[in-house]
Amino acid sequence: MKPKRTDDLTAAERDILRRYVTDVDARVFSLQNLNPEVIGAALARYSRAPTGFKETVAREFLNPDGTPNDVKGSEMVDRVVNKFGDDSVAELAVAPICIEEVSNLMTKIIEDCRIGGSPIEESTRYVLYDQQRGGSWRYVRPRNVMESGLGESYVAVMDFLFATYAAMVEPMQELFRKRLPADSFAIEVERGNEVARVYPKDMKDDNEKRAHRIAYNFTIRSAACDVIRCILPAATQANVGIVGNGRFFSMLISKLLTEELVEAQDLAVQIRNALSHQIPTFIKRAARREHRSAVHKKMRARCDELFANEPIETAPEVALLEDRDEDYFINLVASMIFPYVQHSTEQIRRVVRLLSEEARLEIFHLYMGERKSKRDRPGRALEYGYPIQFDIVAGFAEYRDLQRHRMLTQQRQEMGVLLGYSIPDEIEEIGMMEGVQECFQRAESLHHDLKRAGLREEAQYASLFNHFIRWNMGMNLRELGHFTELRTQKAGHPKYRRVCQTMARLYLKRHPEMEPVLRYVDYNDYDQSITRAEQEARTARKSLATGVFDDMDD
Template identity: 40%
Template sequence: MFSPSDRAKLEQYVTDCDGDIFAVKNLEGIVGAVYARYSRASTGFRETLLKEFVEAGQIDPAKAEALIERVLIAFGDDSVGELEGAHVSFEDISNLATKEIEDRRIGGSPIEKSTRYVLYDQPGPDGRFRYHRDPAVMASEHAAAYEQTMDFIFKTYAELVEPMREYYRGLKPPEAAEYDINGDGKKERLADCTTPTDEKAFRRTYEMDLRTKACDALRYLLPTATTTNVGTFGNGRFFQNVLSHCYTSDLPEARALAARLQIQLNKIIPRYVQRAKRQEYQVTVRAQARALAGELFRAVKPRPEKTVTLIDGGEEAIADRLAREGLTGSTVGAALRDEEDVLTLSCMLYPHLAHPLRQIQEVVRALPAEKRQAVVAAYVGDRQTRRDRPGRAFEAGYPYTFDCLTDFGTYKDLMRHRITTQLRQAFTPTHGFVVPPDLEAAGFAHRALACRDRAVALYERLKPEFPEQAAYATLHGSLVRWVMGMNDREAQHLIELRTGPQGHPSYRKVGQQMHEAIAARSPWRAEVIKFCDRNDYFWSRGDSEAAQRVKEKKLESLKA
């Protein structure tokens, strides 16, 4: 039991002074240190807080700062940093930069402004379209070409918003639309609405149905330079990793973003991000791996590959080897281990190439031992401390490794799955472009292709002088190559979630193709993924919009 005076102190910081379970409040920037300290104390959290962190009824900032420093020295801040967190908003950053943040998988939860719900047809407060203008590019001879290309693409997008709405309106006039706006399992038409409230809900659902269809079709035109907003909650360790990664990035926008982020986090959780810095080890090994990949594949032209390829276990290569060496336990083991090595080494080279993974594997299989060792040496480099960590190629070996060639929009939606290993190649508009079927059906394919052509021309113009910034010309409809490794449980989650009726048609197809590939390899495993939806839904979000009206109606009734 606590004394009345101690209870008065504690009530500011815990939700219950007596129970065995309680929540902590009003201890931003300090709670991690308290938890770390009490993990080795004989007393509980509340007693530890009172004894070591509270002075004269309040948290003593100077004392707390000294204790945090002592705790971090005594315990190390890797795990302690996971006990502190911050909410951070990144606003008006490019879609390209968002991937630098969101690709840090562990400890953070980002949510991004959706191109599936938000139209980008209006200019910003400065009267200009909303896309990132890299300072170095804008100070170069390419500035005019950059702005002219981006303005052309955004103007095309804006000019097609109303025509696409009218196209969808022609396919489904309001009088023919049906929505369950009352939540009774029965779909009503506009003529069935008997009250002004129901009619308003119906018309709002209908307009959102058309709007989201237009967003889904037109987002293919948006470049990765498009600026957006990302809200993120993350723990200290996550943000320290984000900062270090962005400081180390080749993308100038990411480095500038890191500097601004550090200033803001220093106001909230300074001790937990104090080790964030540019990682020269990563800079070195990235350059080494890129140079070696270029050397090994200089004469190898990337070959076409399908949208989704499930990488096999190298069975044909193993069979060929066993035919030469004989079938024994040792030869089988050696062949299996060699294929594991081939996959890992191929993943080391993959981010620095434009080739599909299977083609890279074929080249790696043929490399002599000294060349394979050179790949490892370039990728691993000279590790000076345990914090010099090689990259994700060492995570290779999942039951399923999918090599994907999808539009950027699909990549953006699927890369959110964090219980996976992902590797991606450089974003470029030169792998190809997906013309949205609805734009083609509406007679606007030529306008989409004009945007593609302008984007490719800008990319080729920028690449020699600005290889990183050239990626801003990648459109959401541009094909990008990336690898996603996962286990059975994640495959079930991803496929069942992403093939749902409300999903974008492009990533629904990817999920369906993943399921087909798993079924071809192991029918019973595919059967476990029983909620993979293989149906087609042209009006995919009308039902979800109607359900939203039902929820809004319930909220209004509660207020009344």
């Protein structure tokens, strides 16, 4: 029988639907109390049925007693997504998941899947890692590392790093308290119809004093975290929350299953298990991508061979690359090589330019691999061609903050120790330079030991936040404006602010006529490395206005 139109909903159907939609009579409404697979299946009917969502749910996806028919929803999704291959339907179901106690290295691998998922992660800029949990510091212990014969050495180095970090927490906070005494810290307060900046001596009541205390303590703690995280390793644990659609999670699980890191493979199984309670049909097709695994191994072997005797040249912190149309294929091949070496893009291009056309084609075909179907997709090097491209060398700490942008392409090289590191001046001010230098020495020794033991991927865990990493970013002009204006705000970390300021300057030097696009880039250098003071002063006013205080910062 032909489905009825919306105005033919019966009184009984309308009554039942009130459980599942916010307004039965509205043309715009939200959904509630429905399984994500039922929602996805019912929304998919928009493209195939003359009726709207309400009629579809009432007549096709509810049992006679008005409860959702989850089986029917899953059956339809299975048919449309997994049999007919309509991937767009996989974006109609959304699920939230929490991923806890994974390495910071793993958070970057997760966040490389940039389309369809919205992640939020525990920030080393705001959270202290000076407390043990269950008698252990917060770092991952990959089972293959622990079983490799280097397990004791790995634990000893990690324990030393975290113990040194913990020893710096109070001295570093005290340093910043001296730079910014509490009685010199003002918060914004609404007085009548105006907003005033008020110091402790002028506060009227306990709420204002409490708001000041919270804002000040958070500002000082954040300033300390910004500095002492320099010795946190990539193995440091973090929590990640993600809201994503079915296609995103299917691709994420497939990616993690294909990674060489044991942590990634184990995590893929855990994510699948968690999502099996929400959107099992949408992730049914997720599987290890043998094509990508084979490409990775062959490309790494070929690049190791090609660059074995090629010393890494010194490169600027930020380089704006120049592209010539006649070099398109050379630059494309260089982009394919980039993640497998530690050299700059310009140096890679020079090496590729000296290769024969036959050798370049060989690398191109290695990168493409033996594609058996459309799902054997090539890697992100094929995104090469953006009008604006940068090579950046900075600490892993800065990379973490800048990696999360979606409207651009990024490729990073492996985390290592060959590009050097930096130590903040404040470390010497609190008398911890010797201990921090020993942290870098021990971490580098462990990194080399892991690589010699054949644990090349796992060696990345031993890299510290202030070890330098190189990555490449390609973008259009609109994204450059957004990126540099956002990431040079006063509350940003001083080091990544400097990176983004340099990006803007290099581009405007070449294209000064584009200044209106980058008009709100903040080129100021703020003293004392206390970046959160102004923002926390504003946050205090909001807390006072709403009566809601963040007790965790009290």
